[in-house]
Amino acid sequence: MTLKEIRRKILKGDIMGLFRLSPKDEKLMQPSEVAQIFLNLPGASAIKAFQGFPEKNRILLFPYLDNLVQKQIIKEVPKEEASKILNTISSDDLLIFLSHLKGVELSDTLKYLNEKNRKAAHNLLGYPKESVARLINTEFATITRDMTIEQAMEHLRQFHQDSETANVVYVVDDEGKLVDDIPIRRLVLNERSKKIEDIMDGFYVKLNIDDSKDTAIDVFKQYDRAALPVTNENNVLLGVITADDVFDVEEEKSTREMQKFGGLESLDYPYVKTPFFSLIRKRAGWLVILFLGEMLTATAMAYFDHEISKAVVLALFVPLIISSGGNSGSQAATLIIRAMALKELSFRDWWYVMRREVLSGLTLGIILGTIGLVRITAWEQFHWYEYGPHWFLVALTVFFSLIGIVMWGTLSGSMIPIFLKRLKLDPAASSAPFVATLVDVTGLVIYFTIAAIILRGTLL
């Protein structure tokens, strides 16, 4: 069956079960595959299709659905069913769903939870949105050091049949404090008569409940784990975070970073799901700020209007010169922002970066300046355009201006992110358009000042 056929089947309500969409189908479908199809269903059909599945499958499917569809489902299905779904899905999926709700929506939804889940959710939602507490899975498997492997396995069979994160089990003491983590494969690969403490290596990596999601990303990257335990300040094990949730967080973070760098406020939902006016608001904010900043170019140009009217030829190169500053600044900003995001650079390296970028700017400026010089000379020699008797002085003005502006663009583009970081602000806020605007305004001043020096007594 093609995806299209499956989609048609779902829309027609012709569904045999979540994983087997027709009686003849040999291949079973995964919940995430079905969720993929739901992404493109119109709202009402999605609810109807969802309710067409057997209850067990509804619960399996729910965590994979898009947050907007989830909200709609909880709003539309009978109260008992909403309650059943929310109380059965795993605690991290529940928490991630709740994290997307606000105000009345949240308090209404909390009513569906049973006492235990409501208390846990209340507690974890108390942590800031950016903390790892919002990703925690509270169903995890624990054993103690004095068990034998045989006993530990029996214990897991009895008490942890559905711990999602049970590729690793955690050794805790009487007070629930974390002692070690043991991959389940180590239980299998050792003789069953051995004691747990004999197969412990005393080595574990953990997160604190107060740690930020960014810290979690870093730790996962450094240690290559599939899951990490989370403890409170007394080292009591509170839950487990899995790599796939952190992978999602990383992806969202990259998206926000890119959107900021592109010169707009980051979106809360995917582009296609963002309502038109919300999209306009996210874009207009920065666009207006940049526009107000860019207005200074009109002021700067007005300041030099006397020079322009005397030598119109100067105006011809304004766009070329300021855009070269913007482009080189955007390159430098990209390199530095990304290197800081990957922890290759920190504030302490500012002096190293500065020397390197001044030199880069000089080299790149000389390259572009030379091309500019050759261009003007060629046009003049071949009579494609008449720059007047002082054409060579104009060419020299363009040459030196390009060197100055490309150096200035490179320097601003590389230093602004570093200093934003130092001020504990997001380096990506120094977006490409922001750097370009800054360089446009100052670039004009550089250009006309150099022109004034070189052309005094001739054109000016």
Added chain:
Amino acid sequence: MTLKEIRRKILKGDIMGLFRLSPKDEKLMQPSEVAQIFLNLPGASAIKAFQGFPEKNRILLFPYLDNLVQKQIIKEVPKEEASKILNTISSDDLLIFLSHLKGVELSDTLKYLNEKNRKAAHNLLGYPKESVARLINTEFATITRDMTIEQAMEHLRQFHQDSETANVVYVVDDEGKLVDDIPIRRLVLNERSKKIEDIMDGFYVKLNIDDSKDTAIDVFKQYDRAALPVTNENNVLLGVITADDVFDVEEEKSTREMQKFGGLESLDYPYVKTPFFSLIRKRAGWLVILFLGEMLTATAMAYFDHEISKAVVLALFVPLIISSGGNSGSQAATLIIRAMALKELSFRDWWYVMRREVLSGLTLGIILGTIGLVRITAWEQFHWYEYGPHWFLVALTVFFSLIGIVMWGTLSGSMIPIFLKRLKLDPAASSAPFVATLVDVTGLVIYFTIAAIILRGTLL
């Protein structure tokens, strides 16, 4: 001990072992933590420190080191040791190391491998750099469906003590074809007398050896697995890919995407490790192309030099107007490129995106145009600048030009990535500077054309 102290110890060669850096240290260090410190050691010290560790620990540490340090180590240590290291590390780490070598370096290094590893490496290096074959781990654990769980566990204990990926074991038939995957925890959680086929669910997700790394990223994201099996076209199991390697690939991909979007060729090494002239080359290429494109602005301006000399006031708003087009274009390009990278949009959606972006451009253009109109009116009314008797016509020119240019910027920014994708090119190649350059040139034409219409008979 602080990181600084540890670093000093390593530099002094005062090392007790990889994981315990002084006799008094209670806490053991992980290889990845030691590798972190190596990142900042000067070359010669790194080699010396590396050789200060016991052999077992050298082998544990090697895979975590930076590729440049790895190369240096293999070049500098005795031949037997290089051979020992490369033949002992896991096959995916070996392959990733080899993938960074070229020409003579590669053939020299292949000599260090034993027959089996060399054959495997030769085979896998034959696949393109972008294929999953380059990430494959060939040490994996297999069982057959007719074993009991007890027998399977015994089999794993005997033959797969050091399968890195053994959180999951693979059920294969007599010909080595993949039948199912079974998380080890399922072995533990079921009665040991059960047969493997009784705990199979017939459900597995796999990759083909020809699949691209991008496909691997998508599949890992969709199915939230820690490892995925890789088969050939006959479904014979060839190896396993782990999530952490894919996580690294995803990060490299994001970096390349951002660098392209910032208007430079993507770097092969981190910013700090890229030699100066290689950095210049990566940047100069695009900068020169953009500069050549931007030269068309000088041509466009020259075409209108008659208008500019008659109405210098028009020149004043050139930077403001063209940059607004660039900024709105950069916003639109960011949104669309990211949405396509996340598979939220595809080529088929171009008509939807176009309608949406034309409307966005119109709205944003009216906002900026109004601000521009108010700005000119205010300056004129308060006599901050004299735009002459026809100031209101100038203001109208700016108003309509901004609407036109912002719409045009938004439209180009959103459509170019979509059509690049259609041409099977990388959408991120339509970088912010590229869109800005395009819009600069065409924006000038829009501006002066509107000026010619509105100002004919008065200023022009």
